[in-house]
Amino acid sequence: MALTIEEVQHVAHLARLRLSDDELSKLQGELSHILGYIDMLSEVDVSDVAPTAQVTDLANVMREDEVRPSLPREGVLANAPDQRDGMFRVKEIF
Secondary structure: OOOOHHHHHHHHHHOOOOOOHHHHHHHHHHHHHHHHHHHHHHHOOOOOOOOOOOOOOOOOOOOOOOOOOOOOHHHHHOOOOOEEOOEEOOOOOO
Protein backbone atom coordinates (compact mmCIF):
# COMPACT_ATOMS: atom_id res chain seq x y z
CA MET A 1 0.00 0.00 0.00
CA ALA A 2 1.57 3.24 -1.11
CA LEU A 3 0.97 6.30 1.01
CA THR A 4 0.83 9.81 -0.40
CA ILE A 5 2.87 12.66 1.01
CA GLU A 6 -0.40 14.22 2.22
CA GLU A 7 -1.24 11.09 4.22
CA VAL A 8 2.22 11.07 5.79
CA GLN A 9 1.83 14.77 6.63
CA HIS A 10 -1.54 14.02 8.23
CA VAL A 11 -0.05 11.23 10.36
CA ALA A 12 2.87 13.48 11.32
CA HIS A 13 0.39 16.20 12.31
CA LEU A 14 -1.57 13.74 14.47
CA ALA A 15 1.69 12.68 16.14
CA ARG A 16 2.65 16.34 16.56
CA LEU A 17 5.83 15.88 14.53
CA ARG A 18 7.46 18.59 12.49
CA LEU A 19 9.15 16.91 9.55
CA SER A 20 11.22 18.33 6.76
CA ASP A 21 10.44 17.48 3.14
CA ASP A 22 13.32 14.98 3.13
CA GLU A 23 11.99 13.30 6.27
CA LEU A 24 8.47 13.16 4.81
CA SER A 25 9.78 11.55 1.66
CA LYS A 26 11.82 8.99 3.62
CA LEU A 27 8.89 8.17 5.91
CA GLN A 28 6.56 7.83 2.93
CA GLY A 29 8.67 4.97 1.64
CA GLU A 30 9.21 3.35 5.04
CA LEU A 31 5.57 3.52 6.12
CA SER A 32 4.38 2.26 2.73
CA HIS A 33 6.78 -0.66 3.06
CA ILE A 34 5.46 -1.48 6.56
CA LEU A 35 1.85 -1.29 5.38
CA GLY A 36 2.75 -3.62 2.52
CA TYR A 37 3.77 -6.27 5.05
CA ILE A 38 0.52 -5.75 6.93
CA ASP A 39 -1.42 -6.18 3.68
CA MET A 40 0.20 -9.59 3.34
CA LEU A 41 -1.78 -10.72 6.40
CA SER A 42 -5.00 -10.44 4.42
CA GLU A 43 -3.74 -13.29 2.22
CA VAL A 44 -3.56 -15.73 5.15
CA ASP A 45 -6.37 -18.31 5.17
CA VAL A 46 -7.99 -18.18 8.60
CA SER A 47 -11.25 -19.88 7.67
CA ASP A 48 -10.48 -22.86 9.93
CA VAL A 49 -9.44 -20.72 12.90
CA ALA A 50 -12.10 -20.20 15.54
CA PRO A 51 -12.48 -16.64 16.84
CA THR A 52 -10.74 -16.33 20.17
CA ALA A 53 -9.60 -13.68 22.58
CA GLN A 54 -7.14 -15.95 24.41
CA VAL A 55 -4.92 -18.38 22.54
CA THR A 56 -3.61 -20.26 25.57
CA ASP A 57 -5.50 -22.38 28.06
CA LEU A 58 -5.27 -19.78 30.79
CA ALA A 59 -8.14 -19.53 33.17
CA ASN A 60 -8.78 -16.90 35.80
CA VAL A 61 -5.49 -16.76 37.70
CA MET A 62 -6.76 -14.36 40.34
CA ARG A 63 -7.16 -15.61 43.88
CA GLU A 64 -10.51 -15.68 45.57
CA ASP A 65 -11.44 -12.61 47.60
CA GLU A 66 -11.33 -13.32 51.27
CA VAL A 67 -11.70 -11.09 54.27
CA ARG A 68 -8.48 -10.82 56.25
CA PRO A 69 -7.48 -8.61 59.13
CA SER A 70 -5.90 -5.34 58.11
CA LEU A 71 -3.41 -3.11 59.84
CA PRO A 72 -4.67 -1.24 62.90
CA ARG A 73 -5.53 2.37 62.14
CA GLU A 74 -3.20 3.67 64.83
CA GLY A 75 -0.29 1.74 63.33
CA VAL A 76 -1.00 3.03 59.85
CA LEU A 77 -1.26 6.63 61.00
CA ALA A 78 1.77 6.42 63.29
CA ASN A 79 4.14 7.66 60.56
CA ALA A 80 1.71 10.09 58.92
CA PRO A 81 3.16 13.61 58.78
CA ASP A 82 -0.31 15.06 59.33
CA GLN A 83 -3.52 13.38 60.44
CA ARG A 84 -6.88 14.31 61.91
CA ASP A 85 -9.90 12.28 63.04
CA GLY A 86 -8.20 9.01 62.15
CA MET A 87 -7.46 10.03 58.55
CA PHE A 88 -4.48 11.26 56.57
CA ARG A 89 -4.46 15.00 55.95
CA VAL A 90 -3.05 16.11 52.62
CA LYS A 91 -2.68 19.49 50.99
CA GLU A 92 -5.56 20.50 48.81
CA ILE A 93 -4.92 20.09 45.12
CA PHE A 94 -7.31 22.69 43.76
